[in-house]
Amino acid sequence: MQYTFASRMENTPRSFIREILKVTQKPEIISFAGGLPNPELFPVQELAATAEKVIAEEGTAALQYATTEGHPPLRQWIADRYKKRLGIEISPNEILITNGSQQCLDLIGKIFINKGSNVAIERPGYLGAIQAFSMYEPNFSTISLTSEGPDINELERVLTRDKPCFFYGVPNSQNPSGITWSRENRKAVAETLERFSTIFVEDDAYGELKFRGKQMPSIKELIPDLTVMTGSFSKIIAPGMRMGWICAPKQILEQAVTVKQGTDLHSNILSQRIISRFLADFPVDAHISRISEAYSNQCDCMLSAIKAEFPEGVTCTRPDGGMFIWATLPEGYSSMELFERAIKQDVAILPGIPFYTDGGGLDTVRLNFSNSTPERIEEGIYRLGQVLKEYLKETPNHHAA
Template sequence: MNELFSNRISGVPPSFIREILKVAVDPSIISFAGGLPNRDLFPVDALQKATNDIFNEDGKDILQYSSTEGYLPLREMIAADYKAKGLDINIDEILITNGSQQGLDLLGKVLLNEGDQVIIEEPGYLGAIQAFEVYAAEFNSVPVNQDGMDINALQETLQSSNAKLMYTVPNFQNPSGISYTNENRRAVAQCLSKTNTLLIEDNPYGDLRFSGEEKQSFKELLPEQTILLGSFSKTVVPSFRLGWIVAPKPLMEKLIIAKQAGDLHSNYFCQRVLHRFLQDNDLPAHIEKIIAVYGQQKLVMENAIKRCFPKQVTYINPEGGMFLWVTLPESLSAMEVFDKAIAEKVAFVPGDPFYVSKRGLHTLRLNFSSVDPDIIEQGIARLGKVLHKALDK
């Protein structure tokens, strides 16, 4: 049957993280591999009440087809939230999507031809790499550090390429957890302002800040070239698969056509439930609960790493989000350590899949948001044992 598959899909590997999660399904394995929100923080009762209320008040209409753009009152709420953060976003610039992942797919479908160049962070979000690989993009990776994107490397890349898109997660980046400083954001915007490259600012974790100060959006610094992606998956629930994309009108017209061809519209019933939940509940207060829990879980993991890992192992301390990024001594391959860790019943994501060309790397990602503190300590102790043993050889 292989001869029937398109060239486009034949060259795209499965998600490495999804494959790891299959391994980690064993209940005896402590998994730091997923990027999962904490299920104990899902607002179950409030969502159940919202569901009952809209069924009682509007039962027939909520089960009907709807507009491609998405439920208007929900888009109005998103626009109002942006306005509160200092960004003037028109409702017509907002398209409700099946998570921000569909936003990436729609952008690839609308903008990328085979061989078109995309600038991506190194390390970069695996979901974006996979989404753009489907459209046979050529990647130009630019390293990120504690301050954000390497500006010299970005300048060189822009001079030597003709990139249509640049993809960024500037707040608590996945996988590294770093956040671009305001100075770095201004420098990035200055570099791109001299080009026709569109910048994608994906911000699924931006509200999950437990230290530091809010940073400027690229939409403020580079308004005509910035596309925004957002999601309710990390702040409400992931199973609704509701996110959004903000794009200028000419691009939005094409995105709507592409979405109509793909699924007509995102789940209207879930949009109505979500809107009612947001209308009747204090979302900022709910997010504060999430922040308090994640901040504590991060601290537990950080302290456990200090106690249990070899001194040669370093990590990035994030100001928010869901991940810790760990660097091993160069003598250790994270992929080889992964196999040994599974034998000790603990899982993580090796750094390799977050790079578009490098392999055999000595970095790894740990998720702290979906694991209880006592389990975090047990898992880090197991992983520390594996690392000490590997270094002692």
């Protein structure tokens, strides 16, 4: 049977990561390829008790259809948290509960992107965002990510030339690069966007997982009317319940609510109530600190191992939060070749290729540290170091561009 699909399906091949992850799921493989949080830090017993209590005590309200906007106490908690963590004033009415922050990206794409619209993203950019936005058939304009954040000259050039419907970025501990935009860079980005009245989509999935350095101002604080923030409980509680949120100026939020309703009516109310109750009943700051400390240790363990084991010429970022380190091979070496060689030693890495919408990045590698124990990180990086040394020795020249 031959079926005819919409034109957007030509642009959405089955995820590259998905196919790679299939290869890497054997238990003997030490995988730095995925992007899973550390399940040992999930508050399992607390959630089991909370789930039982929510259904038994809140009864049918936890199981019936609910409002599209989301559970009011949960929206209030999120607003209060913004005040406490970032010092910004958000009304609960500016918050919509979504199915994880991935759904934020789909809803934002739906609201803003026409076929052929331009969308500005970092280079490298978050793959999940590229996948979500691609379904609305935009053209991507990329802005190089420096160690300080997006290149401001490129941003200005893109805004002038392409008039993108928005600029999407991850200022805190970016996925894939682990880079956090500097204070000066944030100000320059905000000023530039304001000058062009261009919306910023601020993906803050990792903001709570900052384990060193000072709290930076969010872009939302600098240009509130032009910023749509996305947030997630996936990294601070657990991802399986798919709970995230959009925080946006009222006019934009109303559009998000309209499309959310047509998309799936509302987010799982049982899980909204479980999370809301969990946040009320347990010491959340202590819980989040525990996760940040663990990730800090896992990150430092990987950085030390890299320093000890990787050959000269391979460079790495030094994240101040999040779950990823970004490595760059010497010019002309291939991350796909490294993947093939490493998997034979039962170590998996993620080639950086799918994070580039306009080609390039063939020498980049994403390494996840949140989902491996220090022992496995040390062993995995040791093996990867051996593979790298061999690869760089064997083929010193013919890969050069």
